[in-house]
Amino acid sequence: MALLELADVEASYGPIKALHGVSAYVDKGSIVALLGANGAGKTTTLRAISGAVKTTGRITFDGRDITNNRPAEVTRLGIGHVPEGRGTLAQLTVSENLRMGAYIRSDRNGVKQDLDRVMGYFPWIKDRRNQVAALLSGGEQQMLAIARALMLRPKVLLLDEPSLGLAPIVVREIFRIVEAINREQNLTVFIVEQNASLALQVAQRAYVMEVGRIVLEGPSEQLARDESVRKSYLGY
């Protein structure tokens, strides 16, 4: 059964419509990719889920209607959103960023366990806990943003373009970790990407968006073979 489902979701920024009826679903335990060019509405789709933009249509999560819930409330239901640009709390330290990730939780022991688990995936964090997050490299900030979202112990992780502005080797490392977390923790991931080839490698299913609409969907291997996807997004 789908953990997260969007049905005919529309959203606008003022007079400009960004989503023209998007429908998609994300199964529990899977990685689903949302591909598309700049301005296709990928980020807006994630923002609609988190309630950061007003929407019509219906968004359900874990059997509950969350359409137009406030972002803080959506988060409290177990949706970890790593926003575009990473949302680094730049003036705070690395460890404060992680503590903020666990803000809504009150189970101290569980938080401690999750901190150890997260450090297992990102071992470099241990030595840099007391540094101000602004001093981290772009790749480290992206990893910190993921680590912070994991501290929430989310049921689904929304990843907005984790590859943005990063060196290919760093991007591959981040995708490797996301895949490992998905496999080992059975964490559901909905990932928005422009880097289609990498996203299709880790995702089981994918959607392709163009100007606010889903134009293609299917299993990743099938999309990877699709001629239009290859030409537009994979570059061969």
Added chain:
Amino acid sequence: MELAAVSFGQSLAQQVVSGIASGAVYASLALALVLIYRAMDVANFAQGEMAMFATFVAYTLITQFHLSFFAAFALTVVIAFAGGFAIERVMIRPFEGSSVLTLVIVTLGLFSIINGLAGLIWGYVFKTFSGPFSTNSIQFSGVYLGIQDLGVIAVTLVVLSLVFALFRFTKLGLAMRAAALYPESSRLLGVRTSRMLALGWGLSASVGAVSGMMIAPIVYLDPNMMQSVLLFAFAAAVLGGIESPLGAVVGGVMVGVLLALVGTYIPGGQNLRTPFALLVIVAVLLFRPAGLFGRIEAKRV
């Protein structure tokens, strides 16, 4: 007190200590300004009036309800918190997301409302507000230090330490910082930022109330008592860096000492204190707009 045998060094030391004491008052009000500025990029022009109103509440608790100074002090800090929280919910919240200018006008409106309300309730006749500290001095190697000055410094230090401890060591304080600096990210972490803003107003009103209750025994109590203090607090906040709580405190002490020296050593200096405070503001904005502790946002992509 014998006045004859005071050397320049001793007089200087006395002025510096009394300057630090006034500076502590400016520091509290400046910190109150900074707390709100950081959360919403708005200078709260009603900050001084909120502090004045709280001081009148303390006055009423002491004179009508016969509380001791420190009982009234503690109760007033709590009442001020509730008042600041309520002001945000009622007056500021409807304008959340409005332009800075709109919010500034709202705080100016608050200024008039609170000032008028205080005049209506307590009148415009100057009242004496006796503080908890003796107005005597103690002598310390030839330097006369006012006990009241030392008391003001001590109380302010305790209050400021508590505020810094809240921000540094508690989850709530961390969330308030995060919500003020990064509202969007904080919401995605589950922080109810609007509530944090109201808590910030409450906290800021409490800190401001301390400044009012500390200065009232030195000046007289009247509805306009905080207006020059607010100007000095603005100078302090700008000097320290309008977004830096630590800067507000250091700036407050520096402005306090500067104005004490101006008042003592420049002929007619007592009347030059306000222009000097303005001069500080202008000079900082011209030559170091970020202030002493302000940081230029560094971004890495």
